[in-house]
Amino acid sequence: MKNNKYLINSYITIMEFSIYTVPLKKKYPLQISRGIKDQSVNVFLKIKDKNITAWGESAPGKSENAGNAKIVKEQLENFISTDIENESTDDLYNRAMEMKIAPCAYASLDMAFWDLKAKKANKPLYKYLGLPKPSQPTSVTIGINPVDVIRERIPIILKDNRFKSLKVKLGNPLGLDADKEMFEAVYKISKNYNVKLRVDANGGWDVNQTLEMMDWLSKREVDYIEQPLKEGNESDLKYIFDKRKMPIYLDESCRYAKQIPLWDKYVDGINLKLMKCGGITEGLKIINSARALGLKTMIGCMSESSLSIAASASISGIIDHIDLDSHYNLNPDPSTGTNLINGITSLSENPGHGGELKKIYYA
Numbered sequence: 001m002k003n004n005k006y007l008i009n010s011y012i013t014i015m016e017f018s019i020y021t022v023p024l025k026k027k028y029p030l031q032i033s034r035g036i037k038d039q040s041v042n043v044f045l046k047i048k049d050k051n052i053t054a055w056g057e058s059a060p061g062k063s064e065n066a067g068n069a070k071i072v073k074e075q076l077e078n079f080i081s082t083d084i085e086n087e088s089t090d091d092l093y094n095r096a097m098e099m100k101i102a103p104c105a106y107a108s109l110d111m112a113f114w115d116l117k118a119k120k121a122n123k124p125l126y127k128y129l130g131l132p133k134p135s136q137p138t139s140v141t142i143g144i145n146p147v148d149v150i151r152e153r154i155p156i157i158l159k160d161n162r163f164k165s166l167k168v169k170l171g172n173p174l175g176l177d178a179d180k181e182m183f184e185a186v187y188k189i190s191k192n193y194n195v196k197l198r199v200d201a202n203g204g205w206d207v208n209q210t211l212e213m214m215d216w217l218s219k220r221e222v223d224y225i226e227q228p229l230k231e232g233n234e235s236d237l238k239y240i241f242d243k244r245k246m247p248i249y250l251d252e253s254c255r256y257a258k259q260i261p262l263w264d265k266y267v268d269g270i271n272l273k274l275m276k277c278g279g280i281t282e283g284l285k286i287i288n289s290a291r292a293l294g295l296k297t298m299i300g301c302m303s304e305s306s307l308s309i310a311a312s313a314s315i316s317g318i319i320d321h322i323d324l325d326s327h328y329n330l331n332p333d334p335s336t337g338t339n340l341i342n343g344i345t346s347l348s349e350n351p352g353h354g355g356e357l358k359k360i361y362y363a
């Protein structure tokens with residue numbers, strides 16, 4: 001793995017930044033409405049401040065304006081080369097956004113700074129932020145798959161009742177019949193397990209398809225639907241909201257806290273992701289804005305390892321629905337930081353967010 005070190009000098013300290021790129025491979029390829037993914041290269045950031053080491057992770061994403069690890073690394077190097085010490089996380093975040101640093105690139109720096117702050121205070125990050133420990137089980141994602149794959153895979157994933165809910169990806173490019181055929185298979189198999197069912201269409205439907213599917217899914221005990229309409233078609237939500245048969249959450253359509261008041265009248269909740277918003281600093285604002293407007297909250301992930309999932313889990317204790325599962329689908333997971341306890345993506349009591357890249361990837 002490539003290591004690049006940068007030293008930032010200030011009057012008080014010398015911070016040392018190291019960037020590592022690590023290939024990640026998924027156990028099962030993940031297909032959603034827009035395409036399929038079976039691997040990625042993530043960027044890991046280590047900050048050394050005197051004797052404290054803090055960690056961050058970026059999962060590059062085309063839809064998040066930094067499609068690969070090279071772009072993420074260049075943007076991080078660019079930002080780190082400016083004077084970034086002795087500024088608040090808020091000021092740094094605002095500056096990064098002004099400099100057009102992609103949120104998925106900046107997220108690693110932001111989570112590493114929060115890790116550093118909590119470690120300096122010798123507290124787990126969730127306690128440092130005054131938040132409760134995670135207590136809601138996570139959903140685990142089932143991608144778009146042929147029915148025979150669904151029948152084979154779900155029993156493996158739900159073995160020993162490890163997980164308490166499934167998030168089923170719909171919006172199959174082949175149409176609603178394909179969606180219904182796959183969901184019916186999931187629904188039947190899931191009866192053998194005590195799991196809740198949620199659906200994410202990833203923008204794969206139009207207004208009429210959404211209304212038809214919500215009606216159909218409501219007869220199959222689905223808790224909620226996420227991102228039915230394509231990003232950009234948010235003004236059509238008003239044709240759905242009053243007729244909805246289940247709560248509607250926005251994901252792709254809402255990245256930042258300032259966007260929530262645009263759509264709050266037509267949705268029930270918002271799915272925040274550190275890679276989408278740029279880290280914990282903005283994530284906390286999204287939680288506050290959503291709650292102030294009476295919306296529910298969800299926290300999700302991109303193709304992240306345990307490290308970034310631990311950072312997300314650190315703010316998940318006050319979030320209604322948890323979707324912190326991407327690391328369970330990695331083989332191997334290059335980092336540590338979370339434990340699966342009774343279906344909950346849980347945290348240790350170590351100082352900071354608890355996430356670290358395993359030594360074999362950088363030593």
Ligand SMILES: [Mg+2]
Nearest residue numbers: 200226227251
């Ligand atoms: Mg989603």
